[in-house]
Amino acid sequence: MQHPMNRYEEGQMILIDKPLKWTSFDVVRKIRRLTGAKTGHAGTLDPLATGLLIVCTGRMTRKISEYQAREKTYTGTFTLGATTLTYDLESEPVYAGDHSLLTPEQLRQATVPFLGKQLQMPPAHAAIKKNGTPVYRLARKGIAVELEPRPVEITVFELTRIALPEVDFRVVCSTGTYIRSLAHDFGQALGCGAHLSALRRTHIGDFSVEEAVTPDEFARRLQEEETFRTDNLPRS
Structure with a gap:
């Protein structure tokens, strides 16, 4: 089974529902800390705004300009x-x-x-x-x-x-x-x-905030993936 961190280092696009009073960089910083991967976002949201923020990791950061250009x-x-x-x-x-x-x-x-x-x-x-x-x-x-x-x-x-x-x-x-x-x-x-x-x-574009998760929800899912992976490692 692929380690979840490797997946983010190779490249993932993550839909985040940015909380109130968080900066867009706050989100990027948290995702980077959690995954250990190069991280960026497509389109800044002000601290007093909430909603959809596209976050890219690894090789997917090359697509930031493409996502940012969407309606x-x-x-x-x-x-x-x-x-x-x-x-x-x-x-x-x-x-x-x-x-x-x-x-x-x-x-x-x-x-x-x-x-x-x-x-x-x-x-x-x-x-x-x-x-x-x-x-x-x-x-x-x-x-x-x-x-x-x-x-x-x-x-x-x-x-x-x-x-x-x-x-x-x-x-x-x-x-x-x-x-x-x-x-x-x-x-x-x-x-x-x-x-x-x-x-x-x-x-x-076609991406909706209804598909997004909060930064805390993303952290929980990542922890669940890691726990599942660890629990299913072959026993010696």
Whole structure:
């Protein structure tokens, strides 16, 4: 029987359901420690987001770019009437405008201009790098960084629940799309401001979070494999 560690060193693709407040690197670090294999991930999730993270080990790390390029599906919540510096709850919400008179029809109509191919401005507190440094680190130091808009495509943007000031959404989009920026821009379009208050990635291409396991579940399964292997070794 093949040792489970050898399998991960040779190369595996693992679907992980990233927990809240974990960074994507926290997941990679745990998988690397558990398997002893070279490990990477396809597509960063912010600490306050949960959901599907594709983790590759061994030779499968060569396919990271391929997985990362696939279409993503997100669900979550925008909170209207307040904005934040980070466009999400990593910073303190500040009142931005009155949302009380907005109707469901107005809210749904406001999603339409965001459909299709467009240029999107990344948030100042993003993981993208400027001269080798993540721009969020520069922003936290108060250093202004001039960012360029990036081409993205949003194929689905639907509101699944309206309970002002909260609106729940489902978005299907290209890689590189910032849902935090979408929240901010949506709030600007409505004239009352908005920020992202919950986010979950449910799909990457055909892969679903329903197929994924948490890091702790992965560790338990690995331990069970090792225990089974040890228990079934030939006795001398």
